[in-house]
Amino acid sequence: MSQKKPQMQVEQKVPENIVKKSARDTKLREAVAKRRTERLAANKTRRAQWEKNAQAYDNEYKAADKSLVDSLRKAKSEGGFYVPAESKLILVVRIRGINTLNPQVRQTLRLLKLRQLHNAAFVRVNKATIEMIRKVEPYVTYGYPSRAVIKNLIYKRGYAKINGQRIPLTNNNIIEQQLGKVGIHSIEDLVHEIVTVGAHFKEANRFLWAFKLRGPRGGFIAKRRSFINQGDWGNREDLINDLVKRMI
Numbered sequence: 001m002s003q004k005k006p007q008m009q010v011e012q013k014v015p016e017n018i019v020k021k022s023a024r025d026t027k028l029r030e031a032v033a034k035r036r037t038e039r040l041a042a043n044k045t046r047r048a049q050w051e052k053n054a055q056a057y058d059n060e061y062k063a064a065d066k067s068l069v070d071s072l073r074k075a076k077s078e079g080g081f082y083v084p085a086e087s088k089l090i091l092v093v094r095i096r097g098i099n100t101l102n103p104q105v106r107q108t109l110r111l112l113k114l115r116q117l118h119n120a121a122f123v124r125v126n127k128a129t130i131e132m133i134r135k136v137e138p139y140v141t142y143g144y145p146s147r148a149v150i151k152n153l154i155y156k157r158g159y160a161k162i163n164g165q166r167i168p169l170t171n172n173n174i175i176e177q178q179l180g181k182v183g184i185h186s187i188e189d190l191v192h193e194i195v196t197v198g199a200h201f202k203e204a205n206r207f208l209w210a211f212k213l214r215g216p217r218g219g220f221i222a223k224r225r226s227f228i229n230q231g232d233w234g235n236r237e238d239l240i241n242d243l244v245k246r247m248i
Contacts, residue, residue: 054188087144088197096139113210120211143240159209213247
């Protein structure tokens with residue numbers, strides 16, 4: 001009988017380029033997984049800090065409200081009056097269009113970020129801004145916004161101005177990229193800076209696009225008469241909040 005020759009086992013070698021590609025792909029996958037883990041951990045830390053800041057601001061607001069109520073009660077019990085500090089912030093709303101508009105008035109409205117009908121913007125109270133508002137008073141109505149109105153405006157109608165573009169405030173990363181250098185990292189930080197008219201109010205207000213509101217539910221009364229004469233334009237003081245709530 002003829003014996004079968006044993007077959008030689010030939011070792012299959014993997015091409016060198018495939019080995020290198022596999023090693024490279026493995027290295028890239030590990031790097032991507034590492035970056036993802038680091039990003040998730042950083043996001044978790046940032047969210048925790050945002051929540052901590054929001055809680056601190058809430059406690060600060062409650063303490064301020066309690067202090068105001070205590071002061072009012074104390075003054076009443078002593079038979080006197082308590083006069084709160086004057087507001088450092090004004091909300092200006094444009095209520096008239098461009099017909100028969102003086103060029104100087106038009107320029108002042110642009111400086112106040114009120115380019116269109118029913119635009120609204122925050123203004124810090126000082127001598128210069130008061131003079132600007134007086135120049136355009138027949139075309140705007142203004143007053144002292146409450147904390148709730150400021151928050152609603154930013155949350156519901158807030159847009160950022162980035163490179164001349166109107167960008168919706170969909171997440172805190174947009175705010176952090178633009179205002180993180182001045183310590184504003186979230187929307188609650190932004191609201192707090194506007195409410196308190198803080199040290200970086202200028203940067204925060206410049207970051208916000210003018211609020212585009214709708215016509216008020218129920219309409220205006222008489223745009224060509226001042227508010228104190230049963231009209232619409234001029235200073236409403238705290239009553240600006242009722243108007244803005246109908247326009248949000």
